[in-house]
Amino acid sequence: MTDSSTGDAPGATPALAVSTVIFSLLPQGETGRTALHIPLVRRIREPYRGLWALPGGPLGADEDLSDAARRHLLDTTALSPSYLEQLYAFGSRSRSAAERVVSIVYWALVSRENAAAGPAAALVQGDPNVCWFDADDLPALAFDHRTIVDYALWRLRTKMEYSRIAGAFVGSTFTLSQLREVHEAVLGRDLDPANFRRMVEASDAVVPTGEYLTGTKHRPPRLYRYNSPIDLDPSPLGRS
Amino acid sequence: MTDSSTGDAPGATPALAVSTVIFSLLPQGETGRTALHIPLVRRIREPYRGLWALPGGPLGADEDLSDAARRHLLDTTALSPSYLEQLYAFGSRSRSAAERVVSIVYWALVSRENAAAGPAAALVQGDPNVCWFDADDLPALAFDHRTIVDYALWRLRTKMEYSRIAGAFVGSTFTLSQLREVHEAVLGRDLDPANFRRMVEASDAVVPTGEYLTGTKHRPPRLYRYNSPIDLDPSPLGRS
Numbered sequence: 001m002t003d004s005s006t007g008d009a010p011g012a013t014p015a016l017a018v019s020t021v022i023f024s025l026l027p028q029g030e031t032g033r034t035a036l037h038i039p040l041v042r043r044i045r046e047p048y049r050g051l052w053a054l055p056g057g058p059l060g061a062d063e064d065l066s067d068a069a070r071r072h073l074l075d076t077t078a079l080s081p082s083y084l085e086q087l088y089a090f091g092s093r094s095r096s097a098a099e100r101v102v103s104i105v106y107w108a109l110v111s112r113e114n115a116a117a118g119p120a121a122a123l124v125q126g127d128p129n130v131c132w133f134d135a136d137d138l139p140a141l142a143f144d145h146r147t148i149v150d151y152a153l154w155r156l157r158t159k160m161e162y163s164r165i166a167g168a169f170v171g172s173t174f175t176l177s178q179l180r181e182v183h184e185a186v187l188g189r190d191l192d193p194a195n196f197r198r199m200v201e202a203s204d205a206v207v208p209t210g211e212y213l214t215g216t217k218h219r220p221p222r223l224y225r226y227n228s229p230i231d232l233d234p235s236p237l238g239r240s
Numbered sequence: 241m242t243d244s245s246t247g248d249a250p251g252a253t254p255a256l257a258v259s260t261v262i263f264s265l266l267p268q269g270e271t272g273r274t275a276l277h278i279p280l281v282r283r284i285r286e287p288y289r290g291l292w293a294l295p296g297g298p299l300g301a302d303e304d305l306s307d308a309a310r311r312h313l314l315d316t317t318a319l320s321p322s323y324l325e326q327l328y329a330f331g332s333r334s335r336s337a338a339e340r341v342v343s344i345v346y347w348a349l350v351s352r353e354n355a356a357a358g359p360a361a362a363l364v365q366g367d368p369n370v371c372w373f374d375a376d377d378l379p380a381l382a383f384d385h386r387t388i389v390d391y392a393l394w395r396l397r398t399k400m401e402y403s404r405i406a407g408a409f410v411g412s413t414f415t416l417s418q419l420r421e422v423h424e425a426v427l428g429r430d431l432d433p434a435n436f437r438r439m440v441e442a443s444d445a446v447v448p449t450g451e452y453l454t455g456t457k458h459r460p461p462r463l464y465r466y467n468s469p470i471d472l473d474p475s476p477l478g479r480s
Contacts, residue, residue: 013298016342019270020460060254061340065331088477089329089344091305100301102256104329104346154476184474237328237387 014091014100018068019056019145021152022077024110025169025185026132034185035134038231039076040141042129046058047098048142054149055116056103069106076130083168087152094129095144107152108166115221136188160186167226175213176200200224214227254331254340259296259385261327261392262317264350265425266372274425275374278389279316280381282369287338288382292373294389296343309346316370321348323408327392328373330444335384347392349408373435376428400426404445407466415453415461440464 026037040052055076059068066084073081091102133139134152138146159165160183169182180196186217200206207227212220259308266277280292306324313321325347331342331411373379375393378386399405400423420436438453440446447467452460 013256014301016256059342061254061333062333064333065329065342086328088326089305091299091344093302101319102299102305102332104342104344150476236390 006027013091014102016059016067017056017103018059018065018072018100019054019103019105019148020069020072020076021054021105021107021149021155022073022081022110023107023135024077024132025182028134034181035072036153036185037132038135038138038190039130039132040139041076042131043142044129047096051142052131052139052145053142054105054145055130056105057166059104064106066106068086073108077110082111083109083165087155090144090148092144100131103148105148105152107155109156109165111169111171157187164226168218172208173223173225175223177221179206244275252343256299257296257343258299258305258312259294259310259343259345259388260312260316261294261345261347261389262313262321262350262374263348263392263396263426264317264372265422268374274421276376276393276425276428277372279370279372279380280377281316281432282371283382284369292371292379292385293381294345294385295444296345299344300406305344306346309348313348313350317350319350319413322351323349323405327388327395330384330388332384343388345388345392347395349396349405351409351411397427405465413463413465415447415463418463419446419464440469 005112015222021038024039025034027033028035039055043051043053055072057068057072059065065086069084069086070081073084074128086106087107088104089102089104093100095101095103108225135149138149140146141149156165158223160225162221164214166179166182168185170178176197177193179200180191180193180220183196184191205226206224209225214220262279264277264279265274268275277460279295282290283296295312297308297312299305303311305326309324310321312352313319313324314347325348327345327347329342329344333340335341335343343381344362354427376391380386381389397406406419406422406426409426414438417433419440420431420433423436424431446464449463449465451463453463454460
């Protein structure tokens, strides 16, 4: 945005799009175990016709970037995000042989409560070209979308280690088992329950509510909550 | 980059630009003390004529995003970056009353060795509309560039705390005093020398070279180096 930014002939600048990597925790088809899932959209046109791609499209002339990301999320899953953050702008010349497009990509988390009704309920009904996939078992993706998903997975998993991002997957209150299940599903590995409990109790981010999970158990487990709302974006941009 | 990305009429999509926040450590004019500096370019056209702005401009039709950022750095400072990372895409409708522009912003560090000849040598000679400013004493900036600089400062300072980013400011070998001076300049506060030495020695990132700084001192200080090259980008994108 300097003097020269308006000096070029129209069409010389690459086109601009916004795409979103959406994560949710859903039961795996075969095992029923909770696993990280991503909704993808099947392409019905060339290039890459028939392949799956991230939900996205052009930025509206009067639309903010994050609003475009929210719109794709709503259009694809009929849900609102519990967490939304800009991931990266992908603009390599080599990402498509067709028209050059720079994609500004967001990543979003959808909470268990939102997605509790199951995969089917969390998609726009009746569209066979929209489907949830296990994040660790994806089909071939169009364009450089595999690179984008791998980067989003890396960002999510890195952030799980030092931030309260797990709070965007659990509800407002949760048991330690539920919280551990979130960590296990995102990290893709089992965690020792006793170690996990010690780690959580050593931090002061998670506190007991004084209530217990109601249900069938003889000794119902304690419910916990985060001691403050999730800081959706700790940077100065998040505070503005 | 989905089916609909090519469906809009030309001109409906906002224009695209690349800008770069460039950091270097230079002596302050008054005190001579090392401080964080940023080069800015004075606008010679409306809007915001006469105000200072980040170096930037449109993305070339055949130019990768990071190459555009490098080009602005070279055009503005005649230097190459020792660190370059994408910061964020700024695209709010409210950022300019004129034509809407989405700016993909990079941030860059220029090392002491590169900038050693001083501020004057680190700029394209003879252009009065390009100038280094103390990062904590900036003039009024055009557009939302103040927000962008604040965010870049936050990113740099946050990254100083957990990564080896200071290595991009020092040369290949350095004394602990020089390394501490980098941390002090970036963080904008004095650090206790004994505490700093303990902190550095407790990590294994910095190791003695076995050599000493040659000069006039009776007891020349030890030279250190990082035990491996700076990981410019630890994400999967950096490895590709």
